[in-house]
Amino acid sequence: xxxxxxxxxxxxxxxxxxxxxxxxxxxxxxxxxxxxxxxxxxxxxxxxxxxxxxxxxxxxxxxxxxxxxxxxxxxxxxxxxxxxxxxxxxxxxxxxxxxxxxxxxxxxxxxxxxxxxxxxxxxxxxxxxxxxxxxxxxxxxxxxxxxxxxxxxxxxxxxxxxxxxxxxxxxxxxxxxxxxxxxxxxxxxxxxxxxxxxxxxxxxxxxxxxxxxxxxxxxxxxxxxxxxxxxxxxxxxxxxxxxxxxxxxxxxxxxxxxxxxxxxxxxxxxxxxxxxxxxxxxxxxxxxxxxxxxxxxxxxxxxxxxxxxxxxxxxxxxxxxxxxxxxxxxxxxx
Amino acid sequence: xxxxxxxxxxxxxxxxxxxxxxxxxxxxxxxxxxxxxxxxxxxxxxxxxxxxxxxxxxxxxxxxxxxxxxxxxxxxxxxxxxxxxxxxxxxxxxxxxxxxxxxxxxxxxxxxxxxxxxxxxxxxxxxxxxxxxxxxxxxxxxxxxxxxxxxxxxxxxxxxxxxxxxxxxxxxxxxxxxxxxxxxxxxxxxxxxxxxxxxxxxxxxxxxxxxxxxxxxxxxxxxxxxxxxxxxxxxxxxxxxxxxxxxxxxxxxxxxxxxxxxxxxxxxxxxxxxxxxxxxxxxxxxxxx
Numbered sequence: 084x085x086x087x088x089x090x091x092x093x094x095x096x097x098x099x100x101x102x103x104x105x106x107x108x109x110x111x112x113x114x115x116x117x118x119x120x121x122x123x124x125x126x127x128x129x130x131x132x133x134x135x136x137x138x139x140x141x142x143x144x145x146x147x148x149x150x151x152x153x154x155x156x157x158x159x160x161x162x163x164x165x166x167x168x169x170x171x172x173x174x175x176x177x178x179x180x181x182x183x184x185x186x187x188x189x190x191x192x193x194x195x196x197x198x199x200x201x202x203x204x205x206x207x208x209x210x211x212x213x214x215x216x217x218x219x220x221x222x223x224x225x226x227x228x229x230x231x232x233x234x235x236x237x238x239x240x241x242x243x244x245x246x247x248x249x250x251x252x253x254x255x256x257x258x259x260x261x262x263x264x265x266x267x268x269x270x271x272x273x274x275x276x277x278x279x280x281x282x283x284x285x286x287x288x289x290x291x292x293x294x295x296x297x298x299x300x301x302x303x304x305x306x307x308x309x310x311x312x313x314x315x316x317x318x319x320x321x322x323x324x325x326x327x328x329x330x331x332x333x334x335x336x337x338x339x340x341x342x343x344x345x346x347x348x349x350x351x352x353x354x355x356x357x358x359x360x361x362x363x364x365x366x367x368x369x370x371x372x373x374x375x376x377x378x379x380x381x382x383x384x385x386x387x388x389x390x391x392x393x394x395x396x397x398x399x400x401x402x403x404x405x406x407x408x409x410x411x412x413x414x415x416x417x
Numbered sequence: 418x419x420x421x422x423x424x425x426x427x428x429x430x431x432x433x434x435x436x437x438x439x440x441x442x443x444x445x446x447x448x449x450x451x452x453x454x455x456x457x458x459x460x461x462x463x464x465x466x467x468x469x470x471x472x473x474x475x476x477x478x479x480x481x482x483x484x485x486x487x488x489x490x491x492x493x494x495x496x497x498x499x500x501x502x503x504x505x506x507x508x509x510x511x512x513x514x515x516x517x518x519x520x521x522x523x524x525x526x527x528x529x530x531x532x533x534x535x536x537x538x539x540x541x542x543x544x545x546x547x548x549x550x551x552x553x554x555x556x557x558x559x560x561x562x563x564x565x566x567x568x569x570x571x572x573x574x575x576x577x578x579x580x581x582x583x584x585x586x587x588x589x590x591x592x593x594x595x596x597x598x599x600x601x602x603x604x605x606x607x608x609x610x611x612x613x614x615x616x617x618x619x620x621x622x623x624x625x626x627x628x629x630x631x632x633x634x635x636x637x638x639x640x641x642x643x644x645x646x647x648x649x650x651x652x653x654x655x656x657x658x659x660x661x662x663x664x665x666x667x668x669x670x671x672x673x674x675x676x677x678x679x680x681x682x683x684x685x686x687x688x689x690x691x692x693x694x695x696x697x698x699x700x701x702x703x704x705x706x
Contacts, residue, residue, distance in 0.1 A: 160542075
């Protein structure tokens with residue numbers, strides 16, 4: 084293994100993870116640059132959590148290799164553990180400890196001691212707005228407060244890479260916005276690499292790059308814009324005096340097959356470049372147009388294109404809870 | 418909230434490969450700190466759950482003051498010496514308290530797993546042995562405390578202890594607590610869900626208690642019962658406590674085929690089993706899927 088200045092924050096090479104006959108992760112390769120906000124998306128059971136479990140040393144890979152901050156996840160487990168922070172899907176605080184005690188517990192296990200703990204802890208507590216709550220037991224915290232404390236905890240030991248496994252799942256929209264404010268501030272301050280899984284499109288949108296995993300394989304990896312461009316079509320919707328006539332005129336003049344939406348919702352067309360299409364469309368229309376809407380492809384469209392499923396459906400269809408979350412099954416499995 | 422992008426202390430040193438190679442001394446200090454912290458967590462949690470303290474004492478007190486007082490007139494003086502039944506079972510009831518508390522605390526690892534805190538510990542860059550030792554030390558301390566507190570009942574039932582006796586009882590209770598906690602951690606590592614707890618109580622804890630000589634003397638038993646009690650490790654943890662508290666002649670010490678088992682042999686047996694259990698517990702934590 085060569086550690087150079089160009090070391091990736093995360094480097095995955097042909098990673099395989101099997102549980103018996105079931106292959107949860109099927110030879111994936113990708114890398115994450117230092118400082119990047121990297122999104123790791125996929126339907127439940129696609130292998131996201133399994134991949135994270137391997138990267139954070141909770142599971143052994145069945146094949147291939149992975150390095151985090153330049154350290155091999157099998158040979159240098161403790162170095163990997165020191166280099167990462169984790170915010171899990173579920174709350175992993177001790178309810179009966181106060182916020183401060185939870186942080187201290189973490190700090191000691193990560194080798195901080197003495198005044199160093201307080202120096203590191205206090206500004207983090209302030210950043211997540213929990214200074215006044217630090218001496219309360221966390222069972223009195225709201226879901227959003229627990230999450231914020233966990234984010235502060237994940238950062239306590241100055242990790243190279245912070246894993247955020249659906250950090251805002253189950254939180255109300257306002258709390259989600261707050262959490263992201265903290266995350267943004269954090270990235271500005273500490274340049275921490277972030278490895279994010281999420282089912283929320285707006286969160287995926289914030290990523291520098293996104294990998295989409297489906298059935299244990301990476302099916303797409305690029306920046307959100309490039310991914311959207313790869314879908315290749317904008318959606319143009321017009322509302323006219325006579326949608327059927329409009330559809331026929333456009334079909335004749337521009338060879339674009341439109342779709343008349345039910346309930347007078349207008350005429351929808353999928354075209355490569357919506358903005359240049361609209362003026363050309365007007366040259367062929369004789370019916371009056373009341374309204375024009377051009378929509379770029381969303382990450383939802385990207386997600387559907389590559390996995391055949393909707394991002395939100397993927398969240399609801401949690402039929403593979405166990406498979407997607409094997410870590411909960413215990414530490415004693417061979 | 419500050420909005421300026423000032424780096425936090427310690428930030429900016431996050432260059433790749435920052436993790437210093439651990440020297441043996443540093444690793445040792447780190448492990449000791451981990452043990453201390455995991456121990457402290459157990460103590461804090463115990464302090465904050467008064468219901469657990471009270472319910473942990475309920476059963477031993479029922480045994481001592483209800484069962485003990487009720488059976489006392491039936492039994493009269495036990496075997497050799499001048500102790501009545503209540504006095505006889507006091508050490509047994511203390512051991513009972515230790516038994517329940519140790520196994521319950523150890524099995525709380527299963528809670529930790531269900532509530533995710535176990536994972537927070539397992540992804541930390543510390544040795545699994547440190548985590549297990551800390552857990553055993555913490556749960557063991559709590560359990561020994563739950564046993565010791567029953568010494569308050571000693572004068573009430575007429576057992577008068579010297580300071581020396583109390584000083585001798587403490588390490589013996591701690592030894593029993595530590596061994597049982599280690600055993601409990603091994604059970605917990607094989608338990609997937611908290612629902613199995615009832616089964617553990619029924620199939621492990623209660624038989625261990627009833628077949629240990631905690632509540633009846635081990636002399637003059639039917640052969641099968643004599644054999645089973647002497648195969649039960651808890652017997653060797655409880656007998657020394659009774660011998661110290663009641664004195665050799667009144668305690669009806671454990672005999673095997675007429676041979677009076679020396680206290681130090683009993684201590685060695687419990688210590689060996691405790692260490693073995695601990696090693697097993699560490700191993701079950703070290704496995705990675």
